[in-house]
Amino acid sequence: MTPAARVQAAIEILDNVIDGARGNGAPADRIIANWAKSNRYAGSKDRRAVRELVYSAIRACGPIPKTGRVAMLRLAEMDETIAALFDGSQYGPHAIGRNEKPAQGGVAPDWLVERLAASGVDAAAQEALLGRAPLDVRVNALKADRGGLELPVAGEHLAPPQALRFEQGTQVEQWPEYREGKVEVQDLGSQYACLAAEVKPGETVIDLCAGAGGKTLALAAAMENRGTLVASDTDRSRLSRLAPRAERAGAGMIETVLLDAGREMDALGQYRRAADCVFVDAPCSGIGTLRRKPEAKWRLDSRSLDRYAGIQDKLLDIAAELVRPGGRIIFVTCSLLDEEGANRFEAFLERAPGWQADTRKLGAGKPRGKGLRLTPSHDGTDGFFIARAALPC
Known part of the structure; x- marks a missing residue:
């Protein structure tokens, strides 16, 4: 897929995510998985790139946007490299119109931002909700101990006695230690x-x-x-x-x-x-x-x-x-x-x-x-x- 085609695919997925949110339909991860199954031509790099575009656009929008395109325009407003991909090329999104407006930014819909503030969640704490979560695991004390367990990737030791932290995307589920029940993914x-x-x-x-x-x-x-x-x-x-x-x-x-x-x-x-x-x-x-x-x-x-x-x-x-x-x-x-x-x-x-x-x-x-x-x-x-x-x- 070309970079522009990835943006267009993300826009189409976002349309489905928005419909799902409005109608209590499928969540974003399932919609993205279904897209990947239906588009076998997309390689692993394409799938990762499209997924990243979708979630980045969701994070960039506060209230629910009208369409996937205006959601992606919000992301393009923040990233000039994405804006340049609205070039009208084959399989890519058509050029940005002079009067087109991006979706509204923010952490969440205005009413929810107000509720968070009323609950003592300040702007910095709200902004942190837009970040990416790391991958945390718990070493299962019934089968192993954190101190003596050798894993394919060395994790960061956290305060709880059996907690380890890895980078987002670490394929823990593929490890023998996971299949053997020695580690469990747990925030x-x-x-x-x-x-x-x-x-x-x-x-x-x-x-x-x-x-x-x-x-x-x-x-x-x-x-x-x-x-x-x-x-x-x-x-x-x-x-x-x-x-x-x-x-x-x-x-x-x-x-x-x-x-x-x-x-x-x-x-x-x-x-x-x-x-x-x-x-x-x-x-x-x-x-x-x-x-x-x-x-x-x-x-x-x-x-x-x-x-x-x-x-x-x-x-x-x-x-x-x-x-x-x-x-x-x-x-x-x-x-x-x-x-x-x-x-x-x-x-x-x-x-x-x-x-x-x-x-x-x-x-x-x-x-x-x-x-x-x-x-x-x-x-x-x-x-x-x-x-x-x-x-x-």
Whole structure:
């Protein structure tokens, strides 16, 4: 492909990304993958270049643009080399018209920028959300130790005891150590969240929103594969991915429980007042992960945030039914918005008699409300809110 043809391909992909964002359709990574499958003539360098153009254009636009072309014009406004490729050549984009205007720039749509600012996220912290995330892994303590594990690429040792960092694009999934379950891809912020739980061997722990089980596996390693660890979720498809991952990791202690939304306690009733720890990695807007999924900023509105807040309140209440006296709840969201973090946690403490905030130092994050907030700008992690609540004996 010529450089101009790559720009035109990116424009066409962006049209689909924009349609997907408006209609809750396929995410950008899937759209790009489908394009690659349908255009076998594009070599690996072409695919990488087109992907980079698409994500760069998404990051360059604040509000959702009208078309992929105006999104790319915004990127061309910032990079003269791209502007020069609007040359009308075969397979390339036609020349920029005198009256054509690029899409509006910015971190996110104006309403979301205002919400972030109201949550104490300053301009520098917002700007950091537009960066590229590195690739972090957790060495699986059930099979290896960071200090003695030799990997094809030497990673940077991070503060958590089993955390390593590599450059974005490192093909960890191709390593024998990954296939053998010795390493798991996991953002540094997620590793801090699991450390906050302070789970111990022999405890009864419930991962209430386990999804595909990334944090469940970290909890299993911390528990040394001893005790009761329940991974529950309402999403059958995501939960089904945990079993092969657990087998590869050697985490044989994990029990999976599929939940029926609205009837969660029907499936978890046997654990009522029995859990030492309930880990609530609650569904949220994902604003803290914009480095990885930049188009997420186009998929949100205030109604979505209200819906997430309601789900988070409900999950905290369910968790409170499961914890025994002397136990704890860990509340986690990958959001920087107070309405999905500090406000939800404080509202829980107000309506749940006996529960107390139990903030612990993690060696990362800044206090926010009665919990901690991790950010790309301060901690080099995705954006997270992490809080602990304890129920005294």
